[in-house]
């Protein structure tokens with residue numbers, strides 16, 4: 001790819017300049033927050049709780 005000399009990344013959560021130690025986030029706080037967000041969405045199962053292929057009371 002192209003040579004990126006200086007590409008200041010910004011925290012996707014608060015849009016602050018990212019810290020190298022926590023890239024692409026600005027701090028561990030945002031890094032942790034994003035991780036928790038991601039996990040929460042992962043645990044969250046979309047759709048109805050009961051998904052029956054055939055309806056017996058049809």
Ligand SMILES: [Zn+2]
Nearest residue numbers: 011014026030
């Ligand atoms: Zn941030």
